Amino acid sequence: MEMMKRFKIWTYREGDHPLVHDGPVNNLYAIEGQFIDEMEDKRNPFRARHPDEAHAFFLPFSVTNVVNYVYEPILSIHDYRRDRLQRVVRDYVRVVADRHEYWNRSEGSDHFMFSCHDWGPDVSSADPELFENFIRVLCNANTSEGFRPKRDVSMADIFLSYGELGPPRLGLDPRNRTILAFFAGGAHGFIRELLLEHWKDKDADVQVHEYLPKGQNYTQLMGRSRYCLCPSGFEVASSRIVEAIYAECVPVIIKDNYWLPFSDVLDWSKFSVRIPVDKIKDIKTILQAIPFEKYMKLQKRVVKVRRHFEVHRPAKPFDVIHMALHSVWLRRLNVKLEQRDY
Incomplete structure (x- = not known):
């Protein structure tokens, strides 16, 4: 597969745990943390050694962790406004854009995020111009709520029990x-x-x-x-x-x-x-x-x-993590065809 031979991804180093470089690896939003961890794993064959050799750029923040750490103290008063989440993500993008040339040269069209939290689609709604070209890998792929099939990626939602990468095979003939x-x-x-x-x-x-x-x-x-x-x-x-x-x-x-x-x-x-x-x-x-x-x-x-x-760690060809990356790869190819001047 051409993607396996060529595709290189740079994962930004900015930010500290727990909001970035970390995420849940068990239970409801497990695939969000598993994907972030895979992208930062030194065994990952798609890992770029330098951003100049990268075809795509991953922003390793966890929407689930942002919700847990930013909203948890106030959820008891039922304050579900998305502005706190949106500010965190927008500020992170601005840090990346100010420190590096890559976001600005493509207006974010070769950058992507990954989220399986229900609020994942909301991160870009407060500033649609900033995120117009951004690739969102989302489990909550609702076209009536702004999911864009040509630009965004629909990801499978996977529940992983603690310490497991999938349920036992109990299916009958x-x-x-x-x-x-x-x-x-x-x-x-x-x-x-x-x-x-x-x-x-x-x-x-x-x-x-x-x-x-x-x-x-x-x-x-x-x-x-x-x-x-x-x-x-x-x-x-x-x-x-x-x-x-x-x-x-x-x-x-x-x-x-x-x-x-x-x-x-x-x-x-x-x-x-x-x-x-x-x-x-x-x-x-x-x-x-x-x-x-x-x-x-x-x-x-x-x-x-x-x-x-299926989920494997490290990821294997044709498994769910590679399928998500392949979807990003296809959208990155479209960017290359549409934007030949960079």
């Missing part, structure tokens, strides 16, 4: 899966509320639970299901899509305005099903109408694409 569709989760947002309203604890084939019955295992139930329902919560991003893929269960996408991860190279129609929100009541009819032969093809492709959503 597709012919032995007795549950048609499965979901378990809280009523976060109107889409889940609709799903629970129509299906909660009402059907043996479409098993939808707000809370799992005592003694049942979430991962095992996914592994016994042909289709795994992946509705939006309060935001479009959800780790359920990747959890479904890990369980070799065909994801059923129930989201509005969501730009699916790595859509530059992955055709999601080949290994997932998309159901419009207004068809939630018809989930069983829609899924039962899919011929078993087609389901088998979808499921085999889920198995095939699984490697693109």
